[in-house]
Amino acid sequence: MSDSNNQSTHGMMAEFDSVDSLLAAARRIRDAGYTKIDAYTPFAVHGIDDALGIKPTKLPWITLTGGVIGALTALAMQIWMNSINYPYIISGKPYISLPAFIPVAFELTILFASFGSFFGMLALNRLPRFSNPVFTNPRFDLATDDKFFLYVDAKDARYDGEGVARLLGDSGAASVDPVVEDETPTEVPKIFFTLAGVLAMVAIIPVLVVAMMRVTTSSQPRFHVFYDMDFSPAKDAQQVTTLFADGRVMRPDVPGTVIRSEDGFDIDFQTGVDMEALAAMDPARAEHLVRLVAQAPADEAAPADEAAGDQVADAQAAGGASEPVDNTPWLQDNPLEVDAELLATGQEKFNIYCAVCHGVSGRGTGLVHLRAQRIQSPTWVQPSSLHQDILYANNYADGKLFSVITNGIRKMPGYGAQISASDRWAIVAYVRALQLSQNAEESDVPAGQRAAVAQAE
Amino acid sequence: MAIAATTGLDNTVERPGERAPLVLGNTTYHTITESVSSIAEQPPSKLWVLGFLVSASLASMFGLLIAYLIYNGVGVWGNRDPVFWGWPIVNFVFWVGIGHAGTLISAILFLFRQEWRTSINRAAEAMTIFAVVCAGTFPGIHVGRAWLAYWLAPYPSLNLWMWPQFRSPLLWDVFAVSTYGTVSLLFWYMGMVPDLATFRDRSKNKWRRMAYGILALGWCGSSRHWMRYEKAYALLAALAAPLVLSVHTIVSFDFAVSQVPGWHTTIFPPYFVAGAIFSGFAMVLTLMIPSRSIFKLEHLITVRHLENMCKIILATGSIVGLAYGTEFFIAWYGQVPAEQFAFINRAFGPYWWAYWTMITCNVISPQLFWFKRMRTDPVLIFIVTIFVNIGMWFERFVIVITSLSRDYLPSAWGYFSPTWVDWGMLIGSFGLFFTLFMLFCRFMPIINMAETKATLAHQLRHASHHVTEH
Known part of the structure; x- marks a missing residue:
């Protein structure tokens, strides 16, 4: 200064x-x-x-x-x-x-x-x-x-x-x-700005392409950069193959295949259908079912049994006034003896396999449903409540319920491959008990146990 | 000048009461600048070009193999039931281990005031970063769907609606290795700033001056800047020291927290850290011995430097040997049949050849360094360090492969065989490592000039004290 x-x-x-x-x-x-x-x-x-x-x-x-x-x-x-x-x-x-x-x-x-x-x-x-x-x-x-x-x-x-x-x-x-x-x-030399501008333009192209694809519709399938297991090399059931002379993907069972179920072989028990009655009404369909179920091992019988399930499902899906009459002779009652032990088994299996969607109480509000709601899954359909009139024993045969568990219905997959036939019947018994429990009067409870119920409340 | 007295002096001899010089020959501040800068200023030698072409080809092969892997899936590796970790994880642990010496030399030796680190720390830090790059590649491609590797990061996902699992050692590993890579990069770069300024100030070419000028951040050597810089350097060293120890500790948790016999041991963290330092120092020597002779830096990276590193290799090699012995002792003492079987199987099972290669290279070969003649012969040191590198790769092979191939259930036993892709990726990762290292040698200051000058100043002051005392 x-x-x-x-x-x-x-x-x-x-x-x-x-x-x-x-x-x-x-x-x-x-x-x-x-x-x-x-x-x-x-x-x-x-x-x-x-x-x-x-x-x-x-x-x-x-x-x-x-x-x-x-x-x-x-x-x-x-x-x-x-x-x-x-x-x-x-x-x-x-x-x-x-x-x-x-x-x-x-x-x-x-x-x-x-x-x-x-x-x-x-x-x-x-x-x-x-x-x-x-x-x-x-x-x-x-x-x-x-x-x-x-x-x-x-x-x-x-x-x-x-x-x-x-x-x-x-x-x-x-x-x-x-x-x-x-x-x-x-000042920074101009070439840097030019280069930076060109780079920015190039870098923005993929972003713009992605943005454009997201806001426009296309009749073409989604563009897969990575397949992410979206496509399985395994064939689907109705597809065509060159591997076999007949061109069919689905293969018949090897001749001589025998059942290996612990339940033994009882066609009514395996299908929930009174097969003799069916044979009298519709011999072709009975023969078809028997052949499919009898030749496959019991655990793998489910896919073959789809025919029966599909018909039931179709019948129910149609619904309303035009509902085709389901004239299948279902077993009306549980072939197993219903006792506390069977119900305990049924409860255990129900809580393992069914409760995740249908809920422990059977009202269709299981954990999977709750989470699907939370993430607002657009494809999710609420599982059916088991407490509807049409599902009660007087409207819905035990054998039919068994068939639904075995083969699935609408979006519900079949459980025939995962749950043994006797456990499926146990679940049927438990579902009946569950339905009763939701509509029970005090008088339905055995006198000796009313005190316990009152205490639980 | 007093330093002339040190010409031709054997600085590996300890004289009581006297500090052995770490900078030899008729060296001045300017000759330090000259000998380090000229490496980057001269046109590359034929040897460098040849070496670079070879490494860059191998690195390209690595890139192509990664593309091949991503296109075809991890089935192209030899990873098969029950050995799903295979070579990618062996290579990952190997490279992370290599990456430990750099920061250890920079941080821990700095904190202990080991001045001999100054002329080797830069290259060792660079080596660390390049090793971490190689290491990070393997888990990234090992996740299977490499394009989803970002799922490792804790980000608010609209697809998953959930977060990473923070109680898993594999996630700790993500944080440990990425933190280590970042902090090592900061430490390395910060250490280079004054030397990049030297490069900038020596540049004749406008573009070169601009490039180094940007990298040097406008460093002018102000004393105030130096004061804060030194403080920051000391703080980073103090932060990096526990970090180095934590990284391989956490890598060892990947194994030790599991229940696999041969992995589930509490000795793993110290044993892994010692092994990492061991392999890292071996790799530093493998790189420095040829470099010092090719770039004529024998007066800065002296035999004393090599000897000191050999002593560390001897010490850590013996710790590793002790750990191998302790594992066997505990297996016997612990009386767990699966554990006992795991160790007998390591030494005498189908992978006996890998085990005894490991013992020969890691435990026996460094014992040569008990003899001073062995510690001061660069050619011999180079050979031993190659053995150590091989041995430490086999150590990871033994741990990963033998344990996984013999799980609890004999029905699940298997034998691992690498495919050509495994081999190609191992060799390719070396190509990547050497490519990066050779680029570094060509374009960056490979020796910390500023610190070496400070060491020389220190040495000059001591020499002048001696002159006045006598």
Whole structure:
């Protein structure tokens, strides 16, 4: 501020050949009362901080803050994601299992603290800074090689160009030069903008294509970048193949195949149909069913038995006034003896296989249904409630219920392959008990157990 | 000058009361700049071009094999029931292990004020990053549907409506390896900033000056900057030191937290960390011994540096040997039949050849370093480090393959055979590693010039003290 010819100069820069001469000069300049001084060196010079009076940095606090934020972020993220938003029970651990959350918390603590020290250092040093007046002197290129520079800023209260230059010269400087304003253009060359523009245009093309495909309709199948198991190489039931001379995918059972069910072979028991009555009514259909069920092992009988199930399903799906009469002679009663043991088995199997959709109470509100509702699945159909008039025993034969469990109906898949025939009959018995339980009067409960029911309520 | 006295001096000799010089010859600040910068400034040598072409071809093969794998599915590997982890995971653990030496040299040796680290830390850090790149590739493609690898990240998914499972070691691994890669990259880059400024200031070409100028972030060597920079460096070192130890600990959890016999042991974390340091130092030496002679850096990476690293290899190799012995002892002492069988099977089962290769390379070969003559002969050190690299790959092979191939149920036993894709990917990953390393040697300061100059300044001050004392 004192000299008129330092309008365009930022300060005075002196060059030294060795660490020792730099340190000596720095002490001398500081002793002369200058405070806005700095040194530029090719490596961190030991002792320069004292010589220049540089105060310690607050960088460690930034690092500590980073670390604390990292630890809290990691813990909050894990607890919220795995214990609150979507609670997982893993290996019987509590929802908030801190010991298992330590590794990620540790890693994020280190990561954020490292970001704190790296970016904190850059910020405190005001880097990156590509245009700096100190770079104007070509000699200054040696500051990163083997020369040492001492700088007195023009903003220093005691600064006067001549005097500072003389003092620096007397302190053993090899040369002293004023630092002038950087006159070189600081704009980024145009080619960078051109290149960036072209790159941005190219990069936006795939995004636009995706966006366009999402908002328009197409008669073509969805475009698959990755197949993601959407297509199975296995053939579907009604497809054509070249593997066999008859071109059919579905193969007849090998002649001589025998049933291997523990239930023994009882065609009525396996199908829920009174086969003798059916044979009298419709011999062709009875023969077809018997052949399909008898020749396949019982566990694999279900697919073959679809014919019966499909007809039932069709009959029900049609519904309304035009409903075709289901004249299949279903078994009216459960062929097994219904006792507490059978009901217990039925309850167990029902809760395993049926309750996930139909709900434990059979009202069609199982967990799968609740989740489908929560994610608003567009293709989900609510499972039927088992407590409808048309499903009660007087409207719906046990054999028909058995057939539905075996072969499925509408969107419900068949369970014939998964549940043995006797367990399916146990489920039929349990479903009847469940239906009764929803419409029971107090008088229906045996006298001896009324007290227990009252207590349960 | 005082340093002239150190010319031709054997700096592996310990003289009581005297600090052995770490920079040899008639070295000045300027010659350090000159010898390191000239590597990147001269046109590449024929040897470099040849080496680069070979590595880059192998790296391209790796890329093509990955494309082949993604197109066809993981069935192209030898991973079959019951060994579903196979070579990809062996390679992953191998490369992560290699990646430990860099940050260890930079961070832990820095904290212990081991000044000899200065001339090797840069290349070791670079090696770390390239090894982590190779390591990260394998789990990424091992997930099967590699295009869904982003499912590993905890992001709000509209398809899944759920989050990653944070109690799984495999997820810890994702965080550990990615944190390690990021922090190592920061540490490496930050260490290079002053040297990139040197490259910038020496550049004659405008574009070169601009490229290095951007990378150097406008570094001017201000003392205030240096003060904060050194503080940041020390803080990063202090943060990276426990990080290094945590990474292989967590990798070992991938195994130790499971119930597979031969994996379910508490010794794994320290044993894996020791093995990682062991293999990492071996790889540093494998890279540095040819580099120092090709780039004429013997006065900066001296025999003393090599010797010190050999001592660490001897120590960690012996720890690894002790761990192998302890595993057997605990298997016997623990009296769990499945565990006992797992270890007998390792040594004498169908994979006996892998086990004894591992023992020979990892436990026996480093014992040569008890002898000083062996520790100071670069050719011999190079050969031993190759053995250690091979041995440490086999260690991971033994752990992953033998344990999985013999599970609890004899009906589920199997024998793993690699396919040509497995072989190609192992070789290709080396190609990627060497390609990156050779690019680094060509374009980046391979020795930390600023720190080496500081070491020289330190040495000069001590030398001048001695001159005045005598």
